[in-house]
Amino acid sequence: NQQILLDNRPQGEATVSNFKLVAVDTPALQEGQVLVRHHYLSLDPYMRGRMNDSKSYAASQPLGEVMIGGTVGEVVESRHAKFAPGDKVVGMGGWQEYSVVDGDAPGMLRKVDTKHVPLSYYLGTVGMPGVTAWYGLVKIINPKAGETVVVSAATGAVGSAFAALAKARGCRVVGIAGGPEKCAYATNELGFDECIDYKLHPDVKSMSKALKDACPNGIDGYFENVGGHILDAVLLRANAFSRIAMCGMIAGYDGQSLPLQNPALILVNRMKIEGFIVSEHMQVWPEALTELATLVAQGKLRPRETIAQGIESAPQAFLGLLKGKNFGKQLVKLV
Ligand code: NDP
Numbered sequence: 012n013q014q015i016l017l018d019n020r021p022q023g024e025a026t027v028s029n030f031k032l033v034a035v036d037t038p039a040l041q042e043g044q045v046l047v048r049h050h051y052l053s054l055d056p057y058m059r060g061r062m063n064d065s066k067s068y069a070a071s072q073p074l075g076e077v078m079i080g081g082t083v084g085e086v087v088e089s090r091h092a093k094f095a096p097g098d099k100v101v102g103m104g105g106w107q108e109y110s111v112v113d114g115d116a117p118g119m120l121r122k123v124d125t126k127h128v129p130l131s132y133y134l135g136t137v138g139m140p141g142v143t144a145w146y147g148l149v150k151i152i153n154p155k156a157g158e159t160v161v162v163s164a165a166t167g168a169v170g171s172a173f174a175a176l177a178k179a180r181g182c183r184v185v186g187i188a189g190g191p192e193k194c195a196y197a198t199n200e201l202g203f204d205e206c207i208d209y210k211l212h213p214d215v216k217s218m219s220k221a222l223k224d225a226c227p228n229g230i231d232g233y234f235e236n237v238g239g240h241i242l243d244a245v246l247l248r249a250n251a252f253s254r255i256a257m258c259g260m261i262a263g264y265d266g267q268s269l270p271l272q273n274p275a276l277i278l279v280n281r282m283k284i285e286g287f288i289v290s291e292h293m294q295v296w297p298e299a300l301t302e303l304a305t306l307v308a309q310g311k312l313r314p315r316e317t318i319a320q321g322i323e324s325a326p327q328a329f330l331g332l333l334k335g336k337n338f339g340k341q342l343v344k345l346v
Contacts, residue, residue, distance in 0.1 A: 012037045013322045014077045014107035021062055022266045025333065029062060030078070030326040037109050045114045046088040049104050052322075052343040053081035053134035054329045055168075059264040061220040068288055075188035078106035078325075081139060083123070083130050084346070091115070099125050099211060106325050108345055118293070127308050135340035137303045140168035143289040144234070145299035147256030148176050150292070151285045152232030156181030159226045161245060163187040164261065165197050165206055168314070168340040172236055172303060174201045175183045177311035179302075182232075186223045187241055189335045196338075200313060209241055215272060218244035229253075238262045238269040246276040257286035315339030 018031035040046055060067030061079060072079055082104035086094050091114030094100070102120040104110030111118045123133050135141065143317025144162075154160055154177065162173045174197070186197040186206040197206035205225040212218040222230065222244055229250040235242060238260030245255070263269045277284060306312035315318045317337040319328035325343045332341045 012107055012109045014105075015322060015325050016076060017062060017072055017074055017078055019074065021265070022065060025059060025062055025330060026224075027326045027330065029261050032323055038111055040088060040090045040111065041065075043091050043114055045086055045091050045094045045100075045106055045112050046111050047082070047084045047100055047102060047109065047112060047118060047120070048087045048346060049082045049084040050107055050344070050346045051083050051122045051131045051318075052104075052106055052318065052325060052345065053138075053249060054319075054332050054337075054341040054343065055080065055140070056259060056261050056264060056332065058329065059333055068286075072078060079103065081134050082110065083133050086319065089114070094120070094122070099130055106322065108322055118274075124214065128304055131318075131340075131342055132307060132314070134188060134310055134342060135316065136172050136307060137300055139289060140297050140340065141172040141303040142299040143258060144169045144173035145176055145302065146287060146289055146292055146295055147234050147258050148180075148232075149299075150295065151256035151283075151287065152234065152254045154180055154182050154232050157183070158231035159183040159228055160232040160234065161185045161222070161226065161230050162186065162234040162236065163209075163241050164259070165203060166193045166201065166315070166339060167236070167337070169236060169258065169285060170234075170341060171201050172312065173313045174203050175303070175306045178202045179306065179311070183226070183228075185222075185230075187237075193338065196315070200315075202311075209303055212244075213240070215243045215247070219247040220240045222248045232256070232259050234258060236261060242269075243272045246271075246273050246280075246282075249276065251280050253280060253282050255284040257284060261333065274288045317341050319343045321345065 057069040060069045061072040086098040125167035165188040186203040197203040207221045233255045237260040239262040
């Protein structure tokens, strides 16, 4: 069983030397345990926070342990009545080829249907990132039909689900993404009404002008994934009583500070700004996953995936995700 451990903590930017590849034997199963062979590992921005020992929205992970992360795979051996060899499962097996899981541990292992939804989607659109988009849109932004909503990191795992969910609610949906290829994909494939390439608008003034053009009626809801000058520009275009779902601030994950230029606009516009962590809202997951799976089955949500091959590719692929090299959900394929 090959595993990737967190070997040491990053000083500033994360590098491949923070990780270590090792091989270990898989232990024999105890009563109640299940052996899962992972088909895909999920790579997610929150893992960067876990690499630090400072406060982050995800708990710090101890050194010398397998990198924590979502996995999908197949049960190969079971000593638990609810799981049988061949079952397809989603869990938190981490960056390794196999995991031994306690079948009764809450939220650790769930059987999934792969007849209607491809197995890998349970790590993206019909999984944690999809529910993240759902929670921020439905529970925080709570838009009315006809309102304008904006999302940054628009073509990623969260952003792509956000677009389909917001279109289904009759919103005007504007994305912000890096580069012409991602923006063309956002409008041609993901259903965005417009997409702004933030790389063409590297300062607040220029970004704010681009938002004005894309959002002629102003911004009623913003789903924040990035932070920095994009947030400042959104505040300049925000309508009275607009809402911001604070989901991520990836522009600052390597330790960059993200000062806000115009915080008074929060008051002037009587805005609601709410941060959230999707794993603290398990009660909405069934409803959100049902809607997301339905959108996939109806062909209204066709997410893209970037797939790295083999466990040894995980660190490099993860660093690429933090720099926008991924196009859609970043996965590592093992089988
Ligand atoms: P994505 O698939 O969207 O990948 C990350 C993307 O972020 C990159 O592709 C890149 O897109 C963009 N990005 C990276 N650096 C910058 C930068 N400096 N400025 C602007 N954009 C940047 O990841 P996810 O969909 O999985 O996650 C999106 C966000 O949601 C993250 O911030 C993550 O932390 C957050 N999140 C929060 C959760 C919660 O519970 N609060 C749960 C899950 C995710 P581009 O090329 O367009 O720049």
